[in-house]
Amino acid sequence: MSTLVDKHNSKQLKQRTERNERGMSKAEGWRRRGPLLPALLFTILVTQLPFLFTIWYSMRSWNLLRPEGDIFVGLSNYLAIFADSTFRGAAFNSILITLGCVFAAMLLGTGFALLLDRSFRGRGLARTLFITPFLIMPVAGATLWSVSMLSPSFGLVNWLLGLVGIPAVEWTSSYPVLSILIALVWQWTPFMMLLVLAGLQAQPKDVLEAAQMDGANWGKTFISVTLPQLRRYIELGVLLGAIYVVNTFDQIYLMTAGGPGTASANLPFYIYQRAFLGFDIGQAAAMGVIVVIATIIIATFALRLIFRSFETED
Structure with a gap:
């Protein structure tokens, strides 16, 4: 009976150790990535957001000479x-x-x-x-x-x-x-x-x-x-x-x-x-x-x- 208890305890200890190691590795990964986050956010702001706006504009019939005709047309511009x-x-x-x-x-x-x-x-x-x-x-x-x-x-x-x-x-x-x-x-x-x-x-x-x-x-x-x-x-x-x-x-x-x-x-x-x-x-x-x-x-x-x-x- 004591052998089964020891095996169970060792298994739980091993699982806790693995969880702690995974948590430490994740924390270490975020610690290394942390200094890069401002650059990543800046890149997203100056590249991806304008591209998303471009996709939105591409689905509208927008001519500056006819501002009243700004309507959603879907994929008509692409066709x-x-x-x-x-x-x-x-x-x-x-x-x-x-x-x-x-x-x-x-x-x-x-x-x-x-x-x-x-x-x-x-x-x-x-x-x-x-x-x-x-x-x-x-x-x-x-x-x-x-x-x-x-x-x-x-x-x-x-x-x-x-x-x-x-x-x-x-x-x-x-x-x-x-x-x-x-x-x-x-x-x-x-x-x-x-x-x-x-x-x-x-x-x-x-x-x-x-x-x-x-x-x-x-x-x-x-x-x-x-x-x-x-x-x-x-x-x-x-x-x-x-x-x-x-x-x-x-x-x-x-x-x-x-x-x-x-x-x-x-x-x-x-x-x-x-x-x-x-x-x-x-x-x-x-x-x-x-x-x-x-x-x-x-x-x-x-x-x-x-x-x-x-x-x-x-």
Whole structure:
């Protein structure tokens, strides 16, 4: 009988101990999270609450020119948006500009990183000069390309073309999307170069020496050794670049104003047109919700791929 009582008491003692440990672990967790709560509350206030208001506005037929027509319409704004050919064109331009800029900037950035990873006289100065475009404000960069480089009257590009007998081209009018892509690639190539250069410098040198001793040339070494090492850096650059480039506004506003017509307008610029030029707050809010949701979905899949590559590497 005493053995059963002892077992029962020991079981109760073990349960009390486990409860106390769980309570202590929870208290310790809240003690560690406590200093982060103000930042979390601030983030919720400045990001999530405006987004909830945007969702509410997207379900109303609210035009500032007709304030008496502010009524709840449910999902009608979303249906009208997907039936809008201009919205589909702006979405296509957003995809085209984002993919084109990220791909070209990553390709050029990788090439420049491979060049700057080598030792030569003046390498520090060369790195500083290559980084400079990324440090220039987007407004200044867009003005530089539209006025000093691509202007049909006194732009440097047309001057160089004139040296070989090619007539001047009105770049921003005839090739608006290409003009925007050139300015964006010029701005984002240094960012991609820095990420790839960091990956190159983090690469173990003994692995490269072993590949050379095995008789592998530069091409085989790059494909079999260097490129797998750079995978996580390239994926991170593509993710960050896509998130920022898809929100491009300055270059489009200053270089082409979305024109001719809406030929070069992307989603952020078209949202600006509907909200601040067309005063249609309801449909502009619906477009903003769609862009945010699409960005979150793409970023989530991209982050999973990046984390999976880190886990595989580990």
